[in-house]
Amino acid sequence: MAQLPCDSDGVCMLCKQKPSPSQTLSCRTCATPWHLSCLPSAPLSLSDSHWDCPDCSDTSNHYPVAPTADLVSAVHAIQADTSLTDQEKAKKRQELLAGSSDSSKDKAKTKDIFDGSLNCSICMQLPERPVTTPCGHNLCLRCFEKWVGQGKRTCANCRAQIPAKMASQPRINSQLAMAIRLAKAAKSGEGSSGPPKVYHFVRNQDRPDTAFTTERAKKTGKANACSGKIFVTVPPDHFGPIPSENDPIRNRGVLVGDTWEDRMECRQWGAHLPHVAGIAGQSGYGSQSVALSGGYEDDEDHGEWFLYTGSGGRDLSGNKRTNKLQSFDQKFENMNEALRVSCRKGYPVRVVRSHKEKRSSYAPESGVRYDGVYRIEKCWRKNGTQGCKVCRYLFVRCDNEPAPWTSDEIGDRPRPLPKIDELKGAVDITERKGDPSWDFDVSVVLALLLLIG
Known part of the structure; x- marks a missing residue:
């Protein structure tokens, strides 16, 4: 029989009813609420603060062990450590969960750059001075100019039409160029030692002073504006x-x-x-x-x-x-x-x-x-x-x-x-x-x- 907890609205996912707080029990490991009546084996008393839900309990794994078993074991080890306070246990659980999530995401992002999905549609390498077509495919600027110079006005990958304005004057995708540069630096291990490198992108939205107009201005906007503060x-x-x-x-x-x-x-x-x-x-x-x-x-x-x-x-x-x-x-x-x-x-x-x-x-x-x-x-x-x-x-x-x-x-x-x-x-x-x-x-x-x- 399936064992399901309550959803974010407090409704039991098994019986589709919303139990009262007295009929709800929370897991000490994952803090997920469960409907007491739908549990196959209810605890002896509601005051039992050491209850583990079926997902976190070692005795309820009726299926092959998932890769998250190591994570659950680590959480149990933290809970069993009597030298830690409740606040320290909560902090260690948070660091454990956040660290595993961030590292996996960073590895996935770095891998995505080199998996071939961003490669030039013509030379099949990471694009040099990348140009992105409206259909979402990337080409090197040199490859794009050569392709268009041959009289071709369709994407080299999906054959979608290239706008005439883009064919005559392509624009380099500077954000993609920066992403490739960051991925190369991460792959070579450049960011693993030394001070963190500041990369070249800023939007000056939190400026304390801006350009302003006076009562003598004859035009609206910044046509007659005075310069704001020089920050350097x-x-x-x-x-x-x-x-x-x-x-x-x-x-x-x-x-x-x-x-x-x-x-x-x-x-x-x-x-x-x-x-x-x-x-x-x-x-x-x-x-x-x-x-x-x-x-x-x-x-x-x-x-x-x-x-x-x-x-x-x-x-x-x-x-x-x-x-x-x-x-x-x-x-x-x-x-x-x-x-x-x-x-x-x-x-x-x-x-x-x-x-x-x-x-x-x-x-x-x-x-x-x-x-x-x-x-x-x-x-x-x-x-x-x-x-x-x-x-x-x-x-x-x-x-x-x-x-x-x-x-x-x-x-x-x-x-x-x-x-x-x-x-x-x-x-x-x-x-x-x-x-x-x-x-x-x-x-x-x-x-x-x-x-x-």
């Missing part, structure tokens, strides 16, 4: 990453992959101070940061390197329709000269990408994201798509932290410069002559490679 202590002309010692609130600094709702919040954490301009810097000192926000048609973004167009050359006296056109040549002055100074000196330049960058596969889905430190290797002037000369800059990533779109466990390594075809017709070419002020930390890269290998 670095000066405005600070080059390079923002370390933890300059973050008195979170004590972690600004990490690669940190995301904010808009440019106002990005300013508050010091990654890029101007909330409208794309370049932060001084013509006689250098540039501290740039923002990629879809400003020019001939900009190219390849993740680890990109071609950036300087500022100026537009007549801003008109309206939004007319001031998008180049009306005169750009020159190396003001912000453009600041970028050229950073090119000559090899200064580190912080780079943030905005979701408004519609022509890049490396832009975030929403908000503004900090993507690490880059270095300007070359700059020049050339004729733009609208006929006027524009200042152009070659940015190359040089950061010891992995980029948000990769599943690598280490950051950048020295690489040859890409071939730029437009340099053939360029003028005013500037290249750095000496050693850069910011270079690859080879010792960190070697240490990480030894740890992973």
Whole structure:
């Protein structure tokens, strides 16, 4: 005969009646309530506090022993220990149950990453710079571009239709890239020793201060908003990453992959101070940061390197329709000269990408994201798509932290410069002559490679 307890509503699962409290008995091990009348062998008295239910009793196992028998035995051992108080027994039972549950879940999560369900549908490996189709299948960015380049507009796995917008401009699934990176670190045992590593994801929802509008604001929202409190202590002309010692609130600094709702919040954490301009810097000192926000048609973004167009050359006296056109040549002055100074000196330049960058596969889905430190290797002037000369800059990533779109466990390594075809017709070419002020930390890269290998 089946033996069933009462459910969460207090109704007996055997006779379908709700017994009174005087007809209910709770197990001392699992605290599950049972209907006294439906028990095959009732205790001698209701005051018996050492009663075990049929599921926890050693004498009632009429079926093969389940894997949880060891857990029940451990609970019995805790209950039989007379040196422990009731509170200590309850704490040990909780630790025993919670520990077994958490470890099994962690192992399952790590195993799920490598079971093949997330592999690229074309190369059948873990996707590098993963792109996820609407049907839920994953591909490497390179495999996806090759597949679409062959004129195929269906999923390589299930043949579902790929939207035209995604085929022309795929977006990297940064969350999947982060999950693969975490699984690789857990598999290699990186997290078993040393201090816990902080991974690159933050939503600044518990900010004490936000951007605000005054009574003089003529537009609603943040169009005429004033900046909120700057949370970091670095000066405005600070080059390079923002370390933890300059973050008195979170004590972690600004990490690669940190995301904010808009440019106002990005300013508050010091990654890029101007909330409208794309370049932060001084013509006689250098540039501290740039923002990629879809400003020019001939900009190219390849993740680890990109071609950036300087500022100026537009007549801003008109309206939004007319001031998008180049009306005169750009020159190396003001912000453009600041970028050229950073090119000559090899200064580190912080780079943030905005979701408004519609022509890049490396832009975030929403908000503004900090993507690490880059270095300007070359700059020049050339004729733009609208006929006027524009200042152009070659940015190359040089950061010891992995980029948000990769599943690598280490950051950048020295690489040859890409071939730029437009340099053939360029003028005013500037290249750095000496050693850069910011270079690859080879010792960190070697240490990480030894740890992973």
